[in-house]
Each structure stands twice: as C-alpha cells, then as structure tokens.
Amino acid sequence: MALRYRDFSRQYPVQSTPASLQPLHVAFNQVNATFRELRAEQEGQFQYLQTILALLDTGIVSYDAAGTVAWVNEAFKQTLHLPYLKNIQALQARQPVLYEAICRAVPGQPVVVKLTVGGQAVQLLVSATHFKLRDEAFTLLVCKNVSQALADTETAAWQQLLRVMTHEIMNSVAPIASLADSLGRHMQHAQQQEASNELLDDVGTGIRIIQQRSEGLLRFAQVYRDFSTLATLQRTTLYVQELLQTTRQLLAEQLAAQGIEVTLSVRPAHLTLHADGHLLEQVLINLVLNATQALVQTPSPRLSLRAWLDEQERVIIEVKDNGPGQHSASFRGGSR
Numbered sequence: 324m325a326l327r328y329r330d331f332s333r334q335y336p337v338q339s340t341p342a343s344l345q346p347l348h349v350a351f352n353q354v355n356a357t358f359r360e361l362r363a364e365q366e367g368q369f370q371y372l373q374t375i376l377a378l379l380d381t382g383i384v385s386y387d388a389a390g391t392v393a394w395v396n397e398a399f400k401q402t403l404h405l406p407y408l409k410n411i412q413a414l415q416a417r418q419p420v421l422y423e424a425i426c427r428a429v430p431g432q433p434v435v436v437k438l439t440v441g442g443q444a445v446q447l448l449v450s451a452t453h454f455k456l457r458d459e460a461f462t463l464l465v466c467k468n469v470s471q472a473l474a475d476t477e478t479a480a481w482q483q484l485l486r487v488m489t490h491e492i493m494n495s496v497a498p499i500a501s502l503a504d505s506l507g508r509h510m511q512h513a514q515q516q517e518a519s520n521e522l523l524d525d526v527g528t529g530i531r532i533i534q535q536r537s538e539g540l541l542r543f544a545q546v547y548r549d550f551s552t553l554a555t556l557q558r559t560t561l562y563v564q565e566l567l568q569t570t571r572q573l574l575a576e577q578l579a580a581q582g583i584e585v586t587l588s589v590r591p592a593h594l595t596l597h598a599d600g601h602l603l604e605q606v607l608i609n610l611v612l613n614a615t616q617a618l619v620q621t622p623s624p625r626l627s628l629r630a631w632l633d634e635q636e637r638v639i640i641e642v643k644d645n646g647p648g649q650h651s652a653s654f655r656g657g658s659r
Contacts, residue, residue, distance in 0.1 A: 382447075382466035386411045387459060402468055404441050411464075424449050425464060435469065446470045556599040563594045563630045563638065570607045571628065574615075581615060583624045590631045596638045610642040617646035 334355070335348035382399030386392045390411040400408060403418060414422040424436045428451035438445045448467040453460065567587050571578070578585055596603075611626070618624035621644075629641045 380468075382468075384408065384411070384464045384466075385461055386464070387461055393461065399466060402440070402445070402447070402466060403438075421447070421449070421466075425451065428464070435473075444470070446473055557601065558597055558599055561596045561598060561600050561603070563596055563640065564589045564592060566596075566600070566604065566607070567628045567630065567640075570604060570611060574608065574611055577615060578611075578626070581618065581624060583615060583618055583626050586625070586627045588627065588629045594630055594632070594638060607640070607642070614642055614644040614646070618644050621646045 335351045337345050337348050337352070340348050380398050382396065382402045384392060384395040384399050392408050392410060395408050400406070403414075403421075405417070408414075411425065412422075414425070418438055418440075421436055421438055424434055428434070428449060430452045431450075433448050433450035436447045436449050438447060446469050448469045449464070451462055451464045453462055455461070564587075567589065571585055571587060607628075611628075614626050618626070623645075625645045627641070627643045629639075629643070631639055633639050
C-alpha cells in the first residue's frame with residue numbers, strides 16, 4: 324500500500340521482528356530511504372530551476388496542445404501586464420498581434436513583434452520550441468524584450484553614420500575653403516595690378532574645381548538623405564590625368580603648407596576610365612588626406628599619384644607616400 328500511494332516515510336521494525344523477516348524489513352527500509360533521497364533530490368532540482376526561471380528577465384511560458392498553461396514565470400506576465408494566464412488563447416483578446424505571431428512561430432526562427440503595452444511601444448523577440456513529456460505535446464514559448472537593445476543599436480548606427488558624414492563633408496569643405504581663400508588673394512592681387520592671362524586662367528580653374536566639388540558634395544548629401552535606397556552610379560568617361568590633376572590642385576594649399584612634394588604619373592597620358600567622377604574624386608581626396616596625416620612627422624615628405632593599366636587592361640590608380648610604414652593605397656577600375 325505504501326508503494327501504491329508513494330508513501331516512503333514508513334519505517335519497518337527490525338529488532339522486534341522474527342529473525343526470518345528481519346532481512347526483508349532491512350531491505351524495505353533501504354528501498355524507502357533510497358526513494359526518499361531521490362524525491363528530495365528531485366524536489367531540490369525543481370526548486371533550483373524554479374528560482375532560476377523566476378529571476379530571468381526573459382518571459383517563459385509552457386502550454387499543452389489545448390493551450391492550457393502548464394507553467395509561466397513572472398517576467399512573462401510583467402512584460403505583458405498580465406495578472407495571470409491560464410490559457411494561451413487569452414492573448415488573442417489582449418494582444419492579437421502577439422497571439423498571431425505565436426500561432427505562426429516556427430521552431431528555430433525567432434521573430435520580432437511590435438506591441439503596445441501599457442501605452443508604450445514594446446518590441447519582443449519571440450521564439451518557440453516543441454517537446455513531449457510523458458507522451459503529451461507541449462510548446463515552450465520565450466519572449467525577450469529587446470526594445471532597449473534595438474534602440475541602442477539604432478543609436479549607435481546613427482552615430483556612426485553621422486561620423487562618416489562629418490568626415491566626408493569636412494574632407495570636401497576644407498579644400499574648398501582653402502582654394503576659395505587662395506582665389507581671394509589672387510583677386511586682391513589682380514585689383515592692385517593688371518591681371519595676367521595666367522592669373523585669370525588660375526582663377527577660372529579654381530572656380531571650376533570649386534563648382535565640381537560642390538556638386539559632388541551636394542550629391543553625397545542627397546545620397547545620405549535617402550540611404551535606404553541604393554544610389555545609381557553616374558558613370559561617365561573620365562580622363563585619369565585630369566582627375567588626378569584636379570585632386571592635386573584642390574588640395575594644393577594644404578600640401579604646400581606641409582611642404583609635401585607631389586608627383587603625378589599617368590601611363591598612357593590619354594588613359595580614360597568609365598566611372599562615377601564625383602564618387603571617385605571623393606575617394607581620391609580621402610586617400611590623399613590620409614597620406615598627408617601619415618607625413619606629418621616625415622622629413623622631405625613625398626606623395627605620388629600614379630595610374631596605369633595592368634595585364635587585364637584594368638585601370639590602376641595608386642596614392643603612395645614615404646611616411647612611416649610606406650603607406651600605399653590603390654584601387655582598380657572596372658573598365659577603361
């Protein structure tokens with residue numbers, strides 16, 4: 324009877340029992356003691372698991388095929404502002420979007436569900452798995468509030484985007500300002516004496532470069548204004564010699580201020596490239612400015628701009644300096 328009702332607390336007498344039954348009672352007592360130890364161990368493990376699940380900030384609920392909730396932790400109820408939950412179908416009236424996501428949940432494929440709980444927007448990462456216990460099917464549902472994590476990630480992404488935009492804009496604005504200042508000095512000089520053709524040519528070239536860089540900067544800003552769509556490249560046929568000369572002239576003031584000797588080599592001289600001129604010019608400006616930073620502490624600083632064709636008839640453009648580590652950056656054009 325004790326075994327039938329799982330009562331293992333009974334102690335069978337040994338000393339007052341006939342000698343023939345004493346070994347049997349000893350064995351019964353050992354069996355009961357073993358079952359008591361196993362039950363205590365199972366109850367301890369259960370309490371340990373209950374404590375861990377109660378402390379988690381992740382909502383967990385288990386329910387059977389009929390939707391009857393077998394177990395739910397406080398985090399699940401607190402996340403959804405539920406005083407209790409007896410059946411998972413009760414969510415259909417309170418949180419229909421979540422309930423639909425639960426019904427469609429596929430094991431191993433978590434989904435993010437946007438809800439409104441207590442007047443606040445909440446984003447839950449919902450995942451589910453199925454298991455069987457004593458031939459009965461159960462579903463284990465896990466809901467994690469990821470609103471703060473996603474907000475932090477979005478903030479970090481915006482900060483990185485702003486850093487990139489600031490870097491790119493400053494790399495264009497600084498040379499433009501420097502070139503405009505240089506042109507202003509030329510114009511003052513021209514007012515004091517009769518302007519030569521060479522001076523007028525320099526002024527005209529500078530104005531053209533400022534216009535080109537301003538257009539490139541405007542296009543760059545327009546691309547970032549709608550960065551969710553992939554910008555279409557404005558490919559045109561570019562003369563590489565002219566592209567490198569424009570870059571050198573745009574940064575001439577800064578290069579001269581650092582005493583950097585610049586050499587330019589294009590082979591063949593009439594080399595052309597089919598690419599987006601504004602974006603390619605922005606890349607060259609960044610490479611040259613990076614090189615100038617590497618040459619700050621270098622005596623007799625030198626910078627070379629080279630372009631040539633490789634064995635596959637691709638255009639190679641290289642920006643190389645003689646700073647520490649001998650920095651060199653090059654890129655290949657897709658077509659001539």
